[in-house]
Amino acid sequence: MKNSTKEAGVLLFSKKNYTWMLIGLGLIVLGNILMIGTEDIYGFTKITLAPILIMAGFLVEIYAILYRPKA
Secondary structure (H helix, E strand, C coil), rough: CCCCCCCCCCCCCCCHHHHHHHHHHHHHHHHHHCCCCCCCCCHEEEEEHHHCCCCHHHHHHHHHHCCCCCC
């Protein structure tokens, strides 16, 4: 009988995918850190920069998931 299970230890993504995922996660975390606090609630950092960083982080995450290295 043939074993139909996948080999143990095979990664779903390549090293480059995981690197991009970490970069995206870093952007999301940085954006959330920039939103923390109660001072200057309507400042450029909280209204503009932080949401742009968070959205960029999510776009990088999508790229990291969909990226397929050339064989």
